[in-house]
Amino acid sequence: MEKTKIELSEQCHMSMKAISDVQDLMGGKWKYLIISSLYFLDKMRFMDLKRQIGTIAPKVLSKELKDLEVNHLIIRTVCNTKPITVEYELTTLGRSLHKIITAMAEWGIDYRSTVLK
Amino acid sequence: MEKTKIELSEQCHMSMKAISDVQDLMGGKWKYLIISSLYFLDKMRFMDLKRQIGTIAPKVLSKELKDLEVNHLIIRTVCNTKPITVEYELTTLGRSLHKIITAMAEWGIDYRSTVLK
DNA sequence: GTAACTAATTACCAAAAGGTAACTATCTTA
DNA sequence: TAAGATAGTTACCTTTTGGTAATTAGTTAC
Numbered sequence: 415m416e417k418t419k420i421e422l423s424e425q426c427h428m429s430m431k432a433i434s435d436v437q438d439l440m441g442g443k444w445k446y447l448i449i450s451s452l453y454f455l456d457k458m459r460f461m462d463l464k465r466q467i468g469t470i471a472p473k474v475l476s477k478e479l480k481d482l483e484v485n486h487l488i489i490r491t492v493c494n495t496k497p498i499t500v501e502y503e504l505t506t507l508g509r510s511l512h513k514i515i516t517a518m519a520e521w522g523i524d525y526r527s528t529v530l531k
Numbered sequence: 532m533e534k535t536k537i538e539l540s541e542q543c544h545m546s547m548k549a550i551s552d553v554q555d556l557m558g559g560k561w562k563y564l565i566i567s568s569l570y571f572l573d574k575m576r577f578m579d580l581k582r583q584i585g586t587i588a589p590k591v592l593s594k595e596l597k598d599l600e601v602n603h604l605i606i607r608t609v610c611n612t613k614p615i616t617v618e619y620e621l622t623t624l625g626r627s628l629h630k631i632i633t634a635m636a637e638w639g640i641d642y643r644s645t646v647l648k
Numbered sequence: 649g650t651a652a653c654t655a656a657t658t659a660c661c662a663a664a665a666g667g668t669a670a671c672t673a674t675c676t677t678a
Numbered sequence: 679t680a681a682g683a684t685a686g687t688t689a690c691c692t693t694t695t696g697g698t699a700a701t702t703a704g705t706t707a708c
Contacts, residue, residue, distance in 0.1 A: 422571065422572075425571070426571040426583075428636075428640065429571065429632075429636035432640045433632070433636055435639040436563075436638060436639045437560065444696095446553075446554065447551065450547055454543040455539075455540075455543065459654085459655085461655075466543075466547075467547075470696095471696075471698075473656085473657075473697080476656060476657075477696095495654095496654090497654040497706070500656090513638065517634045518553045518631055519545075521553060521631055524627075525549070525552060525553075559666090577684080578683080578684070588668075590668090591665085592686090593687080609685095613676070614676065615674070615685075616685080
């Protein structure tokens with residue numbers, strides 16, 4: 415009894431620390447949207463992302479992309495094209511977020527169809 | 532070709548709107564931790580939650596619980612016990628977040644063991 | 649040669665989020 | 679009767695987040 419209780423709370427504690435880590439990496443208004451854009455659309459340029467996400471300010475997009483890059487969730491590649499272009503894409507680590515992304519998307523779609531009318 | 536491209540971006544757009552909805556409900560530093568505590572530990576009282584989560588201020592916990600309650604993710608029950616106690620537990624809607632919760636927990640645990648050595 | 653597109657950066661500002669500390673009110677235990 | 683637990687609330691303050699608007703610098707199309 416005592417033992418199961420302790421094991422449960424160990425498991426719980428571990429999961430909560432893990433969730434905290436995820437929040438540290440993915441906190442804020444935009445990161446899941448950026449990651450999911452790249453998950454659905456593969457390689458995207460700065461302006462592609464801006465247009466896809468809609469209302470994000472360039473300053474904010476730039477900052478969010480840097481955060482994601484330093485945490486190795488995306489990679490930034492400068493292409494020496496006609497006007498210089500920059501491509502962003504998920505790393506293997508970034509792609510490994512797909513379970514979270516799809517769980518969120520599914521839940522949100524469900525929520526929309528059941529709760530919001 | 533044209534058609535698949537449009538369908539992909541419709542799907543993508545829908546998913547992103549869904550993810551936005553989830554962020555609106557679950558934004559901030561504490562909500563996933565509260566929900567996951569209740570997911571692992573079932574019914575919890577205010578002080579249980581505070582101790583489990585650790586560093587959260589009572590003011591903040593109180594506000595977060597209200598947010599979750601108005602969005603029907605948790606229910607608050609006042610028990611008329613010796614000293615008055617209040618129990619919080621997940622609603623069916625709140626429990627339906629489990630895929631997101633477990634995906635986050637798994638990813639975070641994996642991240643800890645691989646990336647953070 | 650001027651307008652437009654690329655990928656940002658900069659300065660400035662408002663609002664939101666979250667923390668600290670103290671306090672309330674009710675009840676129980678030593 | 680004072681301490682300690684229950685569940686919060688209040689005032690105050692700092693930090694973070696995110697938005698606006700203008701600007702930069704390079705390239706290209708008209």
